[in-house]
Amino acid sequence: MNWTLAVPELVLVLCGLATLTIGVLGDKAKSHAGLATWLSIASLLFAGVLVLLSPSGIGLGGVFINDAFARFMKIVAIGGAILAMAVGFDSNRRAGLRHFEFPVLMVFSTAGMMVMASSANLMTLYIGLELQSFALYVLCAIDRDRLGSSEAGLKYFVLGSLASGLLLYGLSLVYGFSGSLDYAAIATALHAGAISPGLLVGMVFVVVGLVFKLSAVPFHMWTPDVYEGAPASVTAFLAGAPKVAAFALLIRVLLGPLGALAHQWQLLIEIVAVCSMVLGSLAAIAQTDIKRLMAYSSIGHMGYALMGIAAGNEAGTTATLVYLFTYVVMNAGAFACIVAMRRRGEAQTDIAALAGLGRRDPALAMGMAIFMFSMAGVPPLAGFFGKLLVFVAAVKSGLWVLAGVGIVTSVIGAFYYLRVVRVMYFDTPAEAFDARARSTSAVALVSGLATAGFVLIWAPVMAAAALAARSLLAGTVG
Amino acid sequence: MAPVINDYFPVLVFVVIAFVIALAMVGGSLLAGKQKPYPEKLSAYECGFEAFDDSRRRFDVRFYLVSILFIIFDLEVAFLFPWAVSLSRIGMFGFLSMLGFLGVLTVGFIYEWRKGALEWE
Amino acid sequence: MIVTAFFYIFAAILVASAGMVVAARNPVHAVLFLILAFFNAAGLFLIAGAEFLAMILVIVYVGAVAVLFLFVVMMLDIRFDQMREGLQRYAPIGAAVGLVLFAELVATLAGLKIAPVEAAAPAASGLTNSAELGLVIYTRYIFLFQACGIVLLVAMIGAIVLTLRERVSSRKQDIAVQHARHPADTLVMADPVAGSGMDGQILRAPGWTPALDKPAPARLETTS
Numbered sequence: 001m002n003w004t005l006a007v008p009e010l011v012l013v014l015c016g017l018a019t020l021t022i023g024v025l026g027d028k029a030k031s032h033a034g035l036a037t038w039l040s041i042a043s044l045l046f047a048g049v050l051v052l053l054s055p056s057g058i059g060l061g062g063v064f065i066n067d068a069f070a071r072f073m074k075i076v077a078i079g080g081a082i083l084a085m086a087v088g089f090d091s092n093r094r095a096g097l098r099h100f101e102f103p104v105l106m107v108f109s110t111a112g113m114m115v116m117a118s119s120a121n122l123m124t125l126y127i128g129l130e131l132q133s134f135a136l137y138v139l140c141a142i143d144r145d146r147l148g149s150s151e152a153g154l155k156y157f158v159l160g161s162l163a164s165g166l167l168l169y170g171l172s173l174v175y176g177f178s179g180s181l182d183y184a185a186i187a188t189a190l191h192a193g194a195i196s197p198g199l200l201v202g203m204v205f206v207v208v209g210l211v212f213k214l215s216a217v218p219f220h221m222w223t224p225d226v227y228e229g230a231p232a233s234v235t236a237f238l239a240g241a242p243k244v245a246a247f248a249l250l251i252r253v254l255l256g257p258l259g260a261l262a263h264q265w266q267l268l269i270e271i272v273a274v275c276s277m278v279l280g281s282l283a284a285i286a287q288t289d290i291k292r293l294m295a296y297s298s299i300g301h302m303g304y305a306l307m308g309i310a311a312g313n314e315a316g317t318t319a320t321l322v323y324l325f326t327y328v329v330m331n332a333g334a335f336a337c338i339v340a341m342r343r344r345g346e347a348q349t350d351i352a353a354l355a356g357l358g359r360r361d362p363a364l365a366m367g368m369a370i371f372m373f374s375m376a377g378v379p380p381l382a383g384f385f386g387k388l389l390v391f392v393a394a395v396k397s398g399l400w401v402l403a404g405v406g407i408v409t410s411v412i413g414a415f416y417y418l419r420v421v422r423v424m425y426f427d428t429p430a431e432a433f434d435a436r437a438r439s440t441s442a443v444a445l446v447s448g449l450a451t452a453g454f455v456l457i458w459a460p461v462m463a464a465a466a467l468a469a470r471s472l473l474a475g476t477v478g
Numbered sequence: 479m480a481p482v483i484n485d486y487f488p489v490l491v492f493v494v495i496a497f498v499i500a501l502a503m504v505g506g507s508l509l510a511g512k513q514k515p516y517p518e519k520l521s522a523y524e525c526g527f528e529a530f531d532d533s534r535r536r537f538d539v540r541f542y543l544v545s546i547l548f549i550i551f552d553l554e555v556a557f558l559f560p561w562a563v564s565l566s567r568i569g570m571f572g573f574l575s576m577l578g579f580l581g582v583l584t585v586g587f588i589y590e591w592r593k594g595a596l597e598w599e
Numbered sequence: 600m601i602v603t604a605f606f607y608i609f610a611a612i613l614v615a616s617a618g619m620v621v622a623a624r625n626p627v628h629a630v631l632f633l634i635l636a637f638f639n640a641a642g643l644f645l646i647a648g649a650e651f652l653a654m655i656l657v658i659v660y661v662g663a664v665a666v667l668f669l670f671v672v673m674m675l676d677i678r679f680d681q682m683r684e685g686l687q688r689y690a691p692i693g694a695a696v697g698l699v700l701f702a703e704l705v706a707t708l709a710g711l712k713i714a715p716v717e718a719a720a721p722a723a724s725g726l727t728n729s730a731e732l733g734l735v736i737y738t739r740y741i742f743l744f745q746a747c748g749i750v751l752l753v754a755m756i757g758a759i760v761l762t763l764r765e766r767v768s769s770r771k772q773d774i775a776v777q778h779a780r781h782p783a784d785t786l787v788m789a790d791p792v793a794g795s796g797m798d799g800q801i802l803r804a805p806g807w808t809p810a811l812d813k814p815a816p817a818r819l820e821t822t823s
Binding site for chain 3: 013196
């Protein structure tokens, strides 16, 4: 039992339990949401430090692996969770969500994501995924007296359970036909023997289950409704960290144990990537609600990130990892701006509400514009580098069609991102928004600086991603 | 596989006997009793009155909360069975392992109690 | 021989009751048929030698999940006649999906050897399979075991957060509160001038709110 490998997860879970106990044992008349959020942010930061310090290796009965890839994914997921939690600080208070369970559930969900990133066994994969998803289902429905929120929770839960069922079916087929649950043993079995159709069917089900969690086309139907209905702070969380964790699983499973089936899954991933990019950019044009717009935007982004997996090599994986990093950063920033859209205490999600923001609140408009330009892929912002890397990786692997579709959809996508900017700067000003909370501004500022100044942090991010990709593909623990 | 089945032979006999007795009672009353149904006799009534209300009343959501909490503790019990039969072989480590699991559930129990989820009102 | 016979008996009842779950007119009957189906599935598991799974099916599914279903069915006030109209329309689609899944199962299982890698021979030690499971769950797979505990905890938090209403609708007696009451909290001595009365004023104890959902604590009438 090499417990040191999983110290960050254990510490995070213990902190979550402690926060829960403190919250529930405290004075019932008061809301402990603020205290719980602070404690949760502190424990996430602490877990992040521990992740950086955690040793590499495989252990805990062979179900848990810690390598550079796991560390990269965990750091990005934790970062996304912290930003989302900071976004929720003020927006929850104003939306009347005073549950101290809110940050606690986010902490448990993040712990699930960390387990997912470290999975070395099909059981770890499933339990990590369920831990993450369960908490998310509850978070989506947490504003239970509002119809939209309960609808979002129910939709997400029903479709998510369906996806989990498909995933489990696929996992059982993979187990049945390869004879093992351990990734390493599955890889050996696949390389040794002929590939049976049962395994292929299992692989397809696994991919379907994971792609569902990514909300990539054709398993994206739930995304716009859930994003729109869930409280804004939950949407900010949902759009960031869980995608990273689902990508961690997908990359680990496809390039690890199912690496021998690369020919078979490559086409699948390509189709999903193309469909996501096309639908993400086309469907977003007609949206008038900014949260729905962000939903379609995230579907499109998942398509671009999948392009790197389709390439199936080290450059492709590196590109995907960098893309995810930039995505999480600009996504959190964009949601910080969306959360700031409140008028007389009422949350505004209509794009038209942004009209003339450039004159009313230049700082907020500036932030929003940076995130929109970055998502559209305008250089020298963060989004541009992510897109550039995946396109280069795709072209180098001979995936011309994929890169071509990507470029065309980027141009189409730029249209609706820039439309938001146009509304902010060229439309007649609407009524001013309520004063922003400092926490919201802080998130927007941090994300904005990271997005705008990505050139400055480009080298370390790239190096970390490359190291992660190498450690994953070498199959060695290091 | 044979030994497992053999262990359950008494259960099978038990089930068969239960089934036969139940069948005999229902069948016996069907055969021996006089059946003269008419609409008045078959209609639903409450204490001699016409039914006041639809019998399919909606249940309070609190029943649901109680049963879902029951499921969670039931699953916990499901984990206790294999533990109980293998405890002599897994030693102190296995014992502490279960204590950790129960510890987590105890936190849940404290939460539940303090929240008042176990109180009907 | 007798085992084979029982396999077919269990399987036949299982399929029949599963069909009845869908076809039953009364939703409560559907749940009862579901319980019958669970029992027969447990029998099939026993025949296959999976004793532990059979017990779990009886304890968890029959004991808890079916009860939950029953509550949900009673809570939701479903009009099954109206749902049945949809059934007619969607039956072909459902059947098609079912057929595809079935065909996939047949295609994958037909003529294929499951587990080319020799799996560890189960029950070689002469232990029951519950004991065999116990040997690995709590030691080798301790990490996953504890993670399951956290999943259960999250489910518990979720159930409470989403369904618990902290609304008191009954006037329950809280003895501790009654004992903790102090005259100073509730009693105000007034000395009005004779003949003037209190002008219709009613003195309220500090902390009195006109909330209806709270049993009104100290309500002091004028002393005249």
